[in-house]
Each structure stands twice: as C-alpha cells, then as structure tokens.
Amino acid sequence: MNQSELRELLSSEGLRLLDSLPAWRSSDEIVRTVSELRKAGHSAALVAAVLSQSKLRAKATSKFGPFADRMLYTEAGLEQATRLSVASQHAGRFATAGVKWVADLGCGIGADALAIAGLGLTVTAVERDETTAAIASYNLAPWSNAHVVHGDAESTDLTGIDGVYLDPARRDARVRLTNPADWTPTLDFAFELAERYPTGIKLGPGIDRDLIPKQAEAQWVSVGREVVELGLWFGAVAREGIRRSALVIGEHGTAEMTAAADSADEAAGELGQYLFEPDGAVIRARLIGDLARQLEGRMLDTSIAYFSADTAAVSPFATCFEIVADFPLDRRSLKRELATRKIGTLEIKKRGVDIDPATFRTSLSLKGENSATLILTRVAGKRRALLAQRPALSPSPTV
Structure with a gap:
C-alpha cells in the first residue's frame, strides 16, 4: 500500500464505502462490483483501495475473528x-x-x-x-x-x-x-x-x-x-x-x-497397532520423548518424530492413526494393494524418506470409493508404507 492509496482509504468517503461493502466472497464478482461502484460516482483509485481492503479483511478473519471487520491492513502486515x-x-x-x-x-x-x-x-x-x-x-x-x-x-x-x-x-x-x-x-x-x-x-x-x-x-x-x-x-x-x-x-x-530442557528420547521398539504424529510445536520444542512416555509409546526410529503404541488415545499434542497394514515401501506393490482395496482418496504423510507425496500419489493411479492415509517412513531403519485410518476415539483417555 502506498501513501496515496492510504489517503483514499482513510478519507471519510473511503471508510464509509469500505464498511458498506458486503463480505468479500470471490474474485469472480470483482468486475461487477467495480462497475457498480464506479457508476455510483466513486473514483477508480478509491474503488481499488476499498476493494483491496475488503479482500484483506476477509483473509484476516482467521487471525482476528470479529475484530477483523474494524481493522485496516497492508498485505505484508x-x-x-x-x-x-x-x-x-x-x-x-x-x-x-x-x-x-x-x-x-x-x-x-x-x-x-x-x-x-x-x-x-x-x-x-x-x-x-x-x-x-x-x-x-x-x-x-x-x-x-x-x-x-x-x-x-x-x-x-x-x-x-x-x-x-x-x-x-x-x-x-x-x-x-x-x-x-x-x-x-x-x-x-x-x-x-x-x-x-x-x-x-x-x-x-x-x-x-x-x-x-x-x-x-x-x-x-x-x-x-x-x-x-x-x-x-x-x-x-x-x-x-x-x-x-x-x-x-x-x-x-x-x-x-x-x-526444564529438551526431553530425553524414548527408545525405539516394535510397531504397534497405533501410530502417533506429534504436533509440530512438540517436535520443535523437542518434547517428543516426554509425549511418547505419557502415551506409553515407543519410537519407530530414533531419528524420526513418529512413535507407536498399543493403545489409542486422544491428545491435543498428537494425531492418532490406527495401522491397517504394513508394507515395504515399493510403489508397484502398493499400487496393487490400493487397487485391491478400492482406495481412490489417499492422504499421504511422510518422514524420513525422500519422496514427493504429490508425485507419488499420481503414480499410484488411484481408483475406488474408499479413503485411507498412507504413512511413508522408516521402522527400525527400514523403509515402510503404513496404511492407516483415523480411529473413532471417545473423548477419553486424553493427555
């Protein structure tokens, strides 16, 4: 935003016009809106300024909630x-x-x-x-x-x-x-x-x-x-x-x-029925070991942030997945398995393997009415593909 745009926006006409606009929905309506505002006698500069702010206010709702509609913004700000x-x-x-x-x-x-x-x-x-x-x-x-x-x-x-x-x-x-x-x-x-x-x-x-x-x-x-x-x-x-x-x-x-400090790592162990993906804040804070112990889990690999457990749990600090099947990480065999299971919608997560999920998904030629999560990772140092689903968990136990 430059100074001239700001002056247009902060004028009494600019602020009244901005507050009178309906909530921004889509750029598809922009041409019609510009035409209507210009026909109403507003300058091109003012129309551009208020529409830019209207769009930013819509984006700002996720950050500021009800305050978003009474604030002004720069895009970078x-x-x-x-x-x-x-x-x-x-x-x-x-x-x-x-x-x-x-x-x-x-x-x-x-x-x-x-x-x-x-x-x-x-x-x-x-x-x-x-x-x-x-x-x-x-x-x-x-x-x-x-x-x-x-x-x-x-x-x-x-x-x-x-x-x-x-x-x-x-x-x-x-x-x-x-x-x-x-x-x-x-x-x-x-x-x-x-x-x-x-x-x-x-x-x-x-x-x-x-x-x-x-x-x-x-x-x-x-x-x-x-x-x-x-x-x-x-x-x-x-x-x-x-x-x-x-x-x-x-x-x-x-x-x-x-x-009081980074938590000590939990030892690696066998893959259990459930896999937990810690929240990114837990990973960044290096508190994965503490969380694994709270959920009675063990690491899949000492260098990877996933851990496994035998019991499901609800936690704000991790997402729980139930392991449906465990395969070697081989594209051809996975393609056959997913086709047999009629999986057409696939969420792919990965840690510890150099694979682009979007490219990998395309190569699987998915078809079918079922959906699943595929976790590409290492277990005890070996590349594995874990077919998983989010379990239906009750509100407890919660950690």
Whole structure:
C-alpha cells in the first residue's frame, strides 16, 4: 500500500464505502462490483483501495475473528501479524508479571499492541514504516492507553517502560533474511534489552536453536496444527523452571507441554497397532520423548518424530492413526494393494524418506470409493508404507 492509496482509504468517503461493502466472497464478482461502484460516482483509485481492503479483511478473519471487520491492513502486515489467540497469550504474560507499560518495538499493524491494550496495560507501539504506522494508529485508536510512534525501535526512548516486546523484521522486500544481524531490530539488540527488562521476542519457529540463550524460556506455538512462531521470554515474563514449551491452540482450546530442557528420547521398539504424529510445536520444542512416555509409546526410529503404541488415545499434542497394514515401501506393490482395496482418496504423510507425496500419489493411479492415509517412513531403519485410518476415539483417555 502506498501513501496515496492510504489517503483514499482513510478519507471519510473511503471508510464509509469500505464498511458498506458486503463480505468479500470471490474474485469472480470483482468486475461487477467495480462497475457498480464506479457508476455510483466513486473514483477508480478509491474503488481499488476499498476493494483491496475488503479482500484483506476477509483473509484476516482467521487471525482476528470479529475484530477483523474494524481493522485496516497492508498485505505484508497481515501476513506477518500475530493471530489474536496467540497475541492474547503474549499480553497475558505481561499482565501476570505485573508489567504496567509495554514498548512494542516493531508493532506492524498493531496485533500484539491491541491485545496488550485490551488487558488495560499502557502500550507504546513503535513502527519504522510510515504507512504501516498509520495503519497501526487506526487499529489502536479505540484504546486510549495505546500510542503509536513512527520511528526506529533501536532509538526509541524507553523512559518509564517496564516491559518490552519485539517482533524483529526478518524480510527485506519479501526476501527472507537469514542473518540475525540483518534483522530490524537486530537480535543482539533484542537480547541486550532482555538483560534489563521483562522481554518477549517473537521469532520464526525454524530459527537455529543455537541462538536461543540458556536463560530464555523458549515456547513454540502452533495454531490448528501449524507452527506459527517461537517466543523467547526473559525476566519476569519467563516462568520459573521452564525452558521448553509447546503451546497448542485448536478446536480443543489451549494445551501446553513444558519442561526444564529438551526431553530425553524414548527408545525405539516394535510397531504397534497405533501410530502417533506429534504436533509440530512438540517436535520443535523437542518434547517428543516426554509425549511418547505419557502415551506409553515407543519410537519407530530414533531419528524420526513418529512413535507407536498399543493403545489409542486422544491428545491435543498428537494425531492418532490406527495401522491397517504394513508394507515395504515399493510403489508397484502398493499400487496393487490400493487397487485391491478400492482406495481412490489417499492422504499421504511422510518422514524420513525422500519422496514427493504429490508425485507419488499420481503414480499410484488411484481408483475406488474408499479413503485411507498412507504413512511413508522408516521402522527400525527400514523403509515402510503404513496404511492407516483415523480411529473413532471417545473423548477419553486424553493427555
């Protein structure tokens, strides 16, 4: 979004027109909508601006729920914004720690600042991009305890601040920056603040674990089985005795596994009747061993994140599959077996084998009315194809 588009959008005509539009459904209707709005006397620039926002609001519903329809966005800002369900967890840490005034350095469109202000804390939200700062100002306008500053995080006056949250920019013109020294602010700057303030730092979940300070609480977060971030927490916003955490948010609500360190691996053993696929947050946090022991399981292979058990269980931290058949991983024999079983719809999962699931599925020439899951992996070092189904599980036992 450029400045001229923003001016169109923030005009009284622009905001009224945006709020009057029906919910965005499909780009198939765009030509007709543009024609109707132009016939009504709206300029081409204004129509383009409000339709772009209408589309972004529709996308934002998955992150912001009912708040989505009263916020404004940039495309990059929405993509990088914290989901409200996760931002509320961040804000809750500062509130629990007794922090009164938080500096959100690199606030983007204001998602985390919104959650912090919503808990009654004072928040100063700092954003270096002028357009994004203006968007954040609009989004935070309903909260008198939130103030947006267009400026640089590393030169912000922190007088009176008693807590800091940072989301370093890790892209430049949509190119991912792999060197933490190139981030804005830099990771070293963030760590320096963490020595002086209760501090939270949002990072990508795949960051090099060697960069995680020993004194930090590292929390990997997944939403709907997608790992969305790694949060590093320091000082009063870190919890005593916890250095590893997997926070899982989904239809079940919120669940968390915690530990003082990476968990010890569970020994490998025979394939049982059930296979468990741990949530990505559990895998990233290296708590698979703890989860396997809780579910009385054993690893399929010491280098693979799947584990097996003799009993099914419901867990927010793993998906359970019932093993129907165990085959060598051979495409021709699998093709015959699937044809015999009339399997036409096949979900393919894989770990520990170099296979492209989409290409492999095409090569099987599937036909039939039945469906199944095919898990391609290694069991005791051997390549196997496990035909599976999701069992009908009762609500208990739950771990």
